[in-house]
Amino acid sequence: MLDYNQPIDRTGPEASQRKPQAGFNALELANLLWRRKVAIAAAALLGATLAVTVGKSLTPRYTATAQLYVDPRELQLVDRELTPRAQDVSGMSMVVESQARLITSNSVLLQVIQQAGLDKDPEFGGGGGTSLMSSLLSLVGLQPRAPSAAEKKEVELAALDALNKHITVRKTEKSFIVDIEVWSTDPAKAAMLANTLTNAYLAESRNSQASAARRATNDLSGRLKELRERLRNAETALATYKAQNNFVGTQDTLISDQQLSASNQRLAAARAATMDAQARLDQIEASRRTAADAGAIPEALQSPTIANLRAQYADARKKYAEQAGELGPRHPALRQTEKQVEDLKRTISEEIDRFAQAAKNDLTRARDFEASLNRALEAQKRQSVQLSQASVRLRELEREADASRDVYQSFLKRSRETEEQESLNTSAARIIGEATVPQRRSFPPAMSLFAMIGFIFGAVAASSWFVAAELLFAGTIAPAPTPARPQRTPASEAARAPQRGSAPETSPPPQKSPRAPEVAQAPPELAAPPLQPAMVETPLIEKPLIARFQEADVIHTLGAILAMGGGVDLTRLGWPTLRPGFPLTTLLNAWRDMRAAVARWTAGKAMPVIALVGPGETTGRSVTALNFALAASRDGARVLMIDADHLARSLSNKVSRGGKSEPSRLGWLSIGSKDAREVKTVNGISVLPAADGDAGKATEAIRKAIAQARAAGGYDLVVLDGPPVPLAAGGRKLLDDADAVVAVLPTSLDINDGLEEILATLGRAERKLVGVVLDELTPAAQTRQRGRQYA
DSSP: OTTSOOOTTTTTTHHHHHSOOOOOOOHHHHHHHHHHHHHHHHHHHHHHHHHHHHHHSSSBBBEEEEEEEEESSSSOOOSSSSSSOOHHHHHHHHHHHHHHHHHHHHHHHHHHHHHHHGOOOOGGOOOSSSHHHHHHHHHHOOOOOOOOOOHHHHHHHHHHHHHHHHHEEEEOOSSSSSEEEEESSHHHHHHHHHHHHHHHHHHHHHHHHHHHHHHHHHHHHHHHHHHHHHHHHHHHHHHHHHHHHHHHHHHHSHHHHHHHHHHHHHHHHHHHHHHHHHHHHHHHHHHHHHHOGGGGSSHHHOOHHHHHHHHHHHHHHHHHHHHHHOOOOOOOOHHHHHHHHHHHHHHHHHHHHHHHHHHHHHHHHHHHHHHHHHHHHHHHHHOOOOOHHHHHHHHHHHHHHHHHHHHHHHHHHHHHHHHHHTTTOOOEEEEEOOOOOOSSSBBBHHHHHHHHHHHHHHHHHHHHHHHHHHHHSSSSOOOOOOOOOOOOOOOOOOHSSBBBSOOOOSSSOOOOOOOOHHHHTTTGGGGGOOOOOOOSOOOOOSSSSEEEEOOGGEOOOOOSSSTTSSSBBBGGSOOOOEOOOOOOOHHHHOOOOHHHHHHHTTTSSSEEEEEESSSOOOSHHHHOOOOOOOHHHHHHEEEEEEEEOTTTTTTHHHHHHHOOOOSSTTTTSSSSSSGOEEBBBTEEEEOOOOOEEEEEEEEHHHHHHHHHHHTOOOOSEEEEOOOOOOOHHHHHHHHHHHHHHHHHEETTOOOOHHHHHHHHHHHHGGEEEEEEEEEOOOOOGGTTOOOOBOO
């Protein structure tokens, strides 16, 4: 049974049997190399010397990089574009790759050659220098022969081939960013060529768009004349056919159709009038045939003559009735009154007969008018049938004329649109990073690397030679007595580690604060230069150091994503932070120089305090202060960062979102309340948020916290985010207590005005200005997420 308490014997009998009994072994090899240590060291030094000599003889190369933003979604300046836009991801990626290939096209490179004069540059195969034959001919007064067109073309092609080899175009993965790298033996020339290439590409892109619009305009204009002639012929044929077939009318209907409709309406009215006249006559005849009163018809009732006669008739009958009661039937007066009644009655009947005769005449006239309208309507119907048969051809001619008119109008409108698009630049490509003059060469590598390679190669070659010579000429390596191994005293960690002026010699080493993995794994050779105090104190810093904080130095992250467990991560606040794994950039070297200058200025003062101030109400100062603290922490410093801007509280608001504050080892270290307690982060930085209350109380709390931290000796550096400019009374006290000041100037504002404002605000503290950081991050860098790589 396996006993877990039984130790494993790694030197058992089987292992001893497998051990070689004779021959070459590692101990003998070590003895041989030790005996030849002087020769091996000499060979190693010789190899290092040869390698450095070879490196010095190589022509240095300097690489300049320019960045382009190529957005396939061009600007929407007009409703209809010449080319369709790419919508899906694969289509947009193909467009960006095509534009990247266009950068190194012959048309673009030839423009660069012409603008930079590379056909006369010896580096690119040109004849920039004067040849010996030309010099001799000029001495005797003869002019050298001008190069022919073929020779110029050959030189230009040679320069084109050489320039193509000097250019490298890289597309950033999953973005629209294109990096253009150009190398040359002259750093200024490399930057000039990179910028010239980007400008030539943008010009070529604009020219290609204008050329495409110009070609479209010419093609459309060439067709307009033919389309105009076709439209004129179609309209002429339509007008001729209308005139021949009597198609006359308004824009909506023909006159014949209007007349037919009017005649139909008039005939209906005539028929109604005839029926009315017939009804009126029938009524009059019926009243005359009946025993009823003939004057009961509407015409009689409305006639004033009949009304007068009827009144007279009524008076006569009344008079007759009165006389009949008084006089006898044969009385002359009675008989005269009776005759008057009969006369009046006969007169009324005759008047009614005239009404009947008038009704007959009206009926006859209505019937005649109706008949005439019927005849006219029949004639118009026959004419309408004929026009309907002819309108088939008319509609065909109208359709041809309308189609020709529509095509002509669309071509004319599109021709005008493309003509205007010649002067429009719809390309969204732009330069987001101009090439700067490189400060370090890209090839060959550093001489230290050459020396290391040569040293190792020389040592290995000499060792191999001695081993081979011993095996070939002496058979096997004779066993030699094992000399006493010298006790090598390794270099002390204090000598190799960077010394910091903040730690006094007599004080015991403080407990090491927890560090982030990226800080713990940093190689020692990449650490910051030691913060040693200078041998000679300088009364003031005459020339502040300048650092450029650019987009290439940072990486953008979305806040609160991929958060590391166990603490607050300052690189996950949503602000742009320094790229990990690049400790030798120009920005970080400049910041190291600033901290070294502060160390010399403070002459060994424990825990120096650096305040970062800046003009305007932007978050650029807080972003720079955070990255300044991150750079110091990555170089091994224990940093305490304090938000000294109690008004804006940019840093405090960000840190409070990242996680809750927890008591640190120095649990008493706080500003005013528990809400402003020290926050430990996974980046090796402790953050003190801004305190609540007025400026005076916040300032005193910060000064007290700095004094307590300095007395405890738990930090190497204090970074103040603020105070804000213009300074209040409390802010001026903080600057008086600070050991150095770093000005943060956003390049989106006027740099000279910003620096003058800061200098005027600092007053006596101007002598503490150790450096200036040019914040070249764009104002929208904190909210722009598209086209970036996110950590």
